[in-house]
Amino acid sequence: MNLQRLCRLDELPDGGSRGLLRRGGDDQLCVVRQRDEVFAYLNDCPHEHRPLEYRQDRFLAADGSHIVCYAHSAHFDIRSGLCFAGPCTGERLVPVPVTLRDGDVWVPAVLPNLFD
Numbered sequence: 001m002n003l004q005r006l007c008r009l010d011e012l013p014d015g016g017s018r019g020l021l022r023r024g025g026d027d028q029l030c031v032v033r034q035r036d037e038v039f040a041y042l043n044d045c046p047h048e049h050r051p052l053e054y055r056q057d058r059f060l061a062a063d064g065s066h067i068v069c070y071a072h073s074a075h076f077d078i079r080s081g082l083c084f085a086g087p088c089t090g091e092r093l094v095p096v097p098v099t100l101r102d103g104d105v106w107v108p109a110v111l112p113n114l115f116d
Contacts, residue, residue: 002109006031009103012038017059017067019043021111026051028111029096030059030067032078038105041081041093042112045069052093067093 006020012033019027030043030052043051047069053059054070061068066084067076074086081093099106 003099003106004109006040006098006105006107009033009036009038009100009105012105015064016057018057019053019059021107027053027056029107030093031098031105032059032067034078036100038098038100039078039081040096040098040107041067041076042096044094045071045074045088046083046091046093047072047074047086047088 012018012031014033014035017030017032019029020031021028027043029040031038031040045052050071052067052069059067066078072087074083074088076083076093081095083089083091094112096107096111
């Protein structure tokens with residue numbers, strides 16, 4: 001699998017989130033760091049296929065415990081992407097595999113298609 005470098009691990013705030021791989025006015029990815037683990041999802045809520053954040057890099061609940069789609073208040077588990085509250089309960093965010101290597105964060109060069 002061909003990979004593309006996303007960023008350095010230290011560019012992601014521990015316990016925080018960032019939107020990355022900007023295309024047009026939206027980031028393609030929602031990326032969350034928890035200590036030495038990084039979770040990435042397509043920036044697309046399964047409810048109405050809208051970007052998740054209300055403001056750039058604002059993907060998490062106020063306490064940082066989960067991802068929130070601010071358009072309709074869907075709540076997603078950081079580790080699994082499973083929606084546990086809101087209009088799309090039981091659905092999932094589309095995960096993007098992350099590889100950590102030499103302090104860099106890598107993702108596939110070709111991202112999953114939302115509508116496969």
